[in-house]
Structure formats: structure tokens, C-alpha cells
Amino acid sequence: MPGKKSKMVKQSITIADVARVAGVSVPTVSRILNKKEYVADETRDRVNEAIKELGYVPHFQAQRLRGGASRTLALHYPVESPHLLSSVVATPYIIGAATAAGEQGYFLNFLISQLTPDILLNMYRSNQVDGMILLQVSLDDWRVNLLREYDYPFVMHGRCADLENLTFIDLDFETVMLQAFEHLVALGHREIGLLTYPQHWRTTTLAPATHAFNGYERALHKYGLQAFYRETDLRFEDSFAATDSLLDENPQLTAIVVIMTNHLTAAGSLQALAKRGYRVPEDCSVLGVGFGEFGQGITPSLTAFEWSSYEVSYQATQMMIEMLTQETRSPQQVLVPPKLVIRESTKAIR
Amino acid sequence: MPGKKSKMVKQSITIADVARVAGVSVPTVSRILNKKEYVADETRDRVNEAIKELGYVPHFQAQRLRGGASRTLALHYPVESPHLLSSVVATPYIIGAATAAGEQGYFLNFLISQLTPDILLNMYRSNQVDGMILLQVSLDDWRVNLLREYDYPFVMHGRCADLENLTFIDLDFETVMLQAFEHLVALGHREIGLLTYPQHWRTTTLAPATHAFNGYERALHKYGLQAFYRETDLRFEDSFAATDSLLDENPQLTAIVVIMTNHLTAAGSLQALAKRGYRVPEDCSVLGVGFGEFGQGITPSLTAFEWSSYEVSYQATQMMIEMLTQETRSPQQVLVPPKLVIRESTKAIR
DNA sequence: CTGAAAGCGCTTACAG
DNA sequence: CTGAAAGCGCTTACAG
Numbered sequence A, B: 001m002p003g004k005k006s007k008m009v010k011q012s013i014t015i016a017d018v019a020r021v022a023g024v025s026v027p028t029v030s031r032i033l034n035k036k037e038y039v040a041d042e043t044r045d046r047v048n049e050a051i052k053e054l055g056y057v058p059h060f061q062a063q064r065l066r067g068g069a070s071r072t073l074a075l076h077y078p079v080e081s082p083h084l085l086s087s088v089v090a091t092p093y094i095i096g097a098a099t100a101a102g103e104q105g106y107f108l109n110f111l112i113s114q115l116t117p118d119i120l121l122n123m124y125r126s127n128q129v130d131g132m133i134l135l136q137v138s139l140d141d142w143r144v145n146l147l148r149e150y151d152y153p154f155v156m157h158g159r160c161a162d163l164e165n166l167t168f169i170d171l172d173f174e175t176v177m178l179q180a181f182e183h184l185v186a187l188g189h190r191e192i193g194l195l196t197y198p199q200h201w202r203t204t205t206l207a208p209a210t211h212a213f214n215g216y217e218r219a220l221h222k223y224g225l226q227a228f229y230r231e232t233d234l235r236f237e238d239s240f241a242a243t244d245s246l247l248d249e250n251p252q253l254t255a256i257v258v259i260m261t262n263h264l265t266a267a268g269s270l271q272a273l274a275k276r277g278y279r280v281p282e283d284c285s286v287l288g289v290g291f292g293e294f295g296q297g298i299t300p301s302l303t304a305f306e307w308s309s310y311e312v313s314y315q316a317t318q319m320m321i322e323m324l325t326q327e328t329r330s331p332q333q334v335l336v337p338p339k340l341v342i343r344e345s346t347k348a349i350r
Numbered sequence C, D: 001c002t003g004a005a006a007g008c009g010c011t012t013a014c015a016g
Helices: A015-022 A026-033 A041-054 A060-065 A091-103 A117-125 A142-150 A173-186 A199-203 A207-223 A236-249 A263-275 A309-325 B015-022 B026-033 B041-054 B060-065 B091-103 B117-125 B142-150 B173-186 B199-203 B207-223 B236-249 B263-275 B309-325
Strands: A072-076 A107-111 A131-134 A154-157 A168-171 A192-196 A229-231 A255-260 A285-291 A303-307 A333-336 A339-341 B072-076 B107-111 B131-134 B154-157 B168-171 B192-196 B229-231 B255-260 B285-291 B303-307 B333-336 B339-341
Touching: A015 A026, A015 A041, A026 A041, A060 B060, A072 A309, A091 A107, A091 A309, A117 A142, A131 A142, A131 A309, A142 A154, A154 A309, A168 A173, A168 A207, A168 A309, A173 A192, A173 A207, A173 A255, A173 A285, A173 A303, A192 A207, A192 A236, A199 A207, A229 A236, A236 A255, A236 A263, A255 A263, A263 A285, A303 A309, A309 A333, B015 B026, B015 B041, B026 B041, B072 B309, B091 B107, B091 B309, B117 B142, B131 B142, B131 B309, B142 B154, B154 B309, B168 B173, B168 B207, B168 B309, B173 B192, B173 B207, B173 B255, B173 B285, B173 B303, B192 B207, B192 B236, B199 B207, B229 B236, B236 B255, B236 B263, B255 B263, B263 B285, B303 B309, B309 B333
Parallel strands: A072 A107, A072 A131, A131 A154, A154 A168, A168 A333, A192 A229, A192 A255, A255 A285, A285 A303, B072 B107, B072 B131, B131 B154, B154 B168, B168 B333, B192 B229, B192 B255, B255 B285, B285 B303
Antiparallel strands: A107 B107, A303 A339, B303 B339
């Protein structure tokens, strides 16, 4: 038997070791660990000393096996669809969620493994998480369907089709399109282009595409505008090409609305305008719509209707924790309105 | 007793339920689950049927309590220091790590909770992770010290001061500075500015700042250049102001090297140049150094010495898995060289 | 090929 | 205030 004095490596020190050293029983140590019931001060001191001496740390897995909350939350973003990742998982988004969790004493994981239904269920069953925040929700999302069926707590950042009894927070893409066009029309623009989400997103997958397009159609109708739009893949090159083709179709465009899922969309558009000799905003205004991080890192900086990703993730996390801690689970459904930030890329006409 | 037919919600189905339904013992089910030893086909079928019928999913936590690898890896980025987060945690970085993990059948978590020593130790002790990839490593990093002391497996993305016996992957910041200045000198530039990391990073925290600065000093010496540099906070405004002040000091600068930890640094610099009427690259070249995502989303697009964050994270994850699966743990120490990508922001002089 | 027994590290009633 | 006992869901030898 090796000497007990050498530093224990790998071989874990258990609650039993602590009990032995302190000369008490295992349940007593457990009680002290969990700050429960009445324990003699003298006993507590002895046990705490033993804990410190041995460098004991409780075994989370074993604790959780017995039940009880894990006080752990997870963010899940499905890697199979990296569409929006860069926009959602910007620094401030991560920090917002981590901050909200930390303030309430929750742990937060960002799950980036491929998730199967079994694994998802297991996250809850095994007490690995108390709740999850689902990103990049599609209209008919298997994660949502499964979690709803099992009645496991979760919050969507985004929206599926059937929202009954579900809690979500989402950006108000429909309203923002209306506002964006209203803003440009008020500046005198009538020939306005739009760069928006890929077409297949509208039908198959993601709600933002649908909502944005609905808003766009309402805006056209409301202000009696003609439609000039491209559904792009949101990459630099696509954005560049789409802007180019938009200007081929109508060289008289005086403004373009650009959905920003990352800083590349607007950049592509700006570069296409520059290449054709359009100055921004003198010859053509560009108005961004999206998370706020992407508007200012560009030349010229973008006037935009924008959301704070920090605030959205902070609130999503808070909603998750509230759902967990409150008795009555009345679903919260939040649509976040954007803020208009005027920078350099827009200008009144005439 | 409620009818057994109704869907079980929350109350988990255990291996015992499966055993009962299949009319076998618990160990038999366990064997089938783990694909071990010889089991009669007929028995296996019966058990699998029961599993399907009950919708049984094994309890990870309980499995791990008995020992065995968790096949789970974690990325840890300390949120208390959001310095570089946006650069490191770009989409491709996440996807690279997730891909490498998935290919080998590993789960991958991105830890964004505040981490204490206890919690870190627990990650390993509780078999929550087999290994961790540490991001944003500081020269004297408590995570590294602790994990090394306990001999728990980990890989650094970055470098601490004492690297003996440690495995890491890092960008070669020292060499890249040499290369960047060599490149500009070859184009005929002699008056070259530099925008680099904050000064306090050099001394207190992060290795990249130190390495980059060493490389810079070597470059100045090697090419006999005069020093024109600013240590900035890597934000848009700082970058803007630093460039401005650099041009105040020396309006004859014909080139600027910009460290890109996100797309804002270079953008701020470009905007400052534009404000002062310098055309890029005609009047002043701008050369980026950093992850490749940030070079192209800008007007003009940036010529840069760049790294692929996908590849770096992919390799870091692979190194972690290798360390876990290979008998002999000889530490791997990898410095990744950058690639030069010529775009629009640099130009030969005279 | 399969079952009874013991145990992983902890917590929760239940008795003292 | 504290300990003996049982159990969380699973796996691993050990016997048949």
C-alpha cells in the first residue's frame, strides 16, 4: 500500500476519506457540505479542517445522481447549420449569457457537439442541465418537438411555427423591415433595394427569413414601392454579386437595405457600390439591419436598425432561469424591437 | 399506481425497467448496451425491443460514476478577460473544433461559466471531461498550474511561460512580425507604423503581445527601421485614434501593420486614414496580421499574414484527442505559421 | 450465455 | 446533534 502522505493524483479523495480523517460518519460530512440541519460547531470545524487538509472536492456526478438541480444551463447551436453562427455567437452574446447565468449562480455551457435526440434527452435525464437555450430554431425543430413532448424546460432564441405554451425571445424581423423602409422613405428614397436571407431559408428552415420577407412585402405595399431584392447566401462574394445585379436591374436605386448576419454582408455590398463608382451615402444610402456589432466596423460606418446581442442573450438566460425558479410556468414570449443608430451611410435625398 | 401505458414524463426509465420488460437481469441489459461479451441473439432482440418500446436512454451520469472515459472535451475561454474572444471564437473556430471532435466520436462543450479551481478539478474528477483545451492562456495561468499539478490532460491554445512537458498550439506571432516587415520593406516601404496589443498585455497577461513585440523589435533592428507604433485596446475607436496619432507623429508613413483580433481594428485604422485623406493603398499600405476571417470583410480588402481559425482549432482538438488515446504522452508543441494573402490594401512604393 | 452481489460517491429519511 | 441503512442507475468481476 503506497504511503498516504504523497500527493494523491488522479485517485480521488472521497467523502469517506474526509469522514475517516475527521473521525465522523459520512452523512455528517455530507450535511456540512450541504450546510444542512444542525451540526455541532466543533464537529464542523474538524470536518472543514479535514476537507482542507485532503483537498477534497465533491464529486458532482455522484451528487447529481441522487437528484437535485444541476444549476447548469446550456446554449445549443446546431453546428450542422452554420448559417448565422457568427452573428449569434459574437463575443457580446457569449458574455451576456455568461453574465446572466453567473449572477444567479448558474453554470453555463455552450454545446457544440452534434446533438442527437438521445443525447439531448440525456442532458436532462442525467441532470447535466436544468434547462437549455436553443439557438437557430427552425420552424419545425426536432429539438423543440422532443423537449416539448418530454416537458423539459427550454427557451428558444428564435421561433418555431407552433408557439403554444412555449417561451421564446426573438428579434422582431417583421417590424424592423417596416421601420427600415419607413425611415428611408422619410428621407425621400423611393427606389430601394433589399439584400436579404437565402430563399430556401424562407420555406424550409428559419423563421427570420420568413418574418423579414413578410415585413418587406408589407412595406412595399404600405409605401407603394416597387420590389428590388435579392436573396443572398450572406457571404461576402454573394453580397457583392447581388448588389451588382441589383444595380444592373435598376441603376437608379438610391438606397439599399442590408440584412447583417455578420460584418461581411454589408461589406460586400459596400464594395460592389464602390466598384461601380457609387459613393455612399452621396449616391446611394445603405441601411443595415441586424446585430449592432456589425454596423460600426465598416467604412463608411453603417446607419442601422440594430439589436444588442449582449442584451438579447442576457435576457434569454434570465428567462430560462425564471422558468426554472418560478412555480407557475406561464410562457414568456418576447419580441425585441431594434434601435435605430444613425451613422454615416444614409442621407436624405434631393 | 398510475397506468404504465401513459407516456412516462420526467420519471426516467431505468435499466431495471428494461430488464423487467424483457424478462432478463439488469447486467444482461448492461452488457447489450455496451456491446460486450457473448449474448444470445434471442435475448438481445428481446432486450432491444424492450428498449425501443420503453424509449429507454442510459443515464450518462450513472455510467460515468463507475469510471470509464466520458469522451467529452471542453474548450475553456475565461470570460473575465474578453480581450480576444471575438477573434478566437469566430464561427470557423467553433466548427473546426466541433468537426475534429465529432470525427473521433467525442463530445465537445464550450465552457462559458466562471471557472474556479474547484470546478475545474471537478470537471475531471467527475468524469465530465477527459480533457480540456484552454484558450487565452496567460503567462502564469492558474488553470495550467493546477492541471499540471494534478496531471490532468489538457492542451493550450496559446502559451504560458514555463512550457516544460506541456502540449500547446500557438500562432507564431514573433515570426509573423518579421515577415510582415520584410514584406513591406521588399515593396520599398521604410516608414512603417504598427498598431499592436495593449501595453499591459505584454507584461501581465498574454503571450501574443510579448511575442509580437519581440518580433517587432527584431524587425526594426534587422531592417534598420525607425519605430512608429501604438499599443491600442483593439477597439474601433482606439484603433482610429492610434492611427491618427501615428500620422501626427509621422505624416510620411507609407505603410501600417495592424494586428487584427477582430475586424474592428483594421477598420478603425482604415477609417482614420480615409478621414485624413489618405487613399489605401495609393498613399498608404495597410497590412493585417491575424485570423483570416477579418481581412476580407473590409473596403479595401486587406492584404494579410493570416491564420485559419478552423485549422487551428481543428488541430488543437486533434492534439487533445491524441494525448488521450496514445499511451506515451510526449508533449506536442506546435507553432502555426501564417499564410500571406495578397488582397487590395498593399502596394509597392515608387 | 446469464444472474446475484458488490460498489462507484453521494444524499436522504430514519432512528437514536 | 450524529450514525446505520438504503438507494440513485449503472457496471464489473464472480459464479454458475
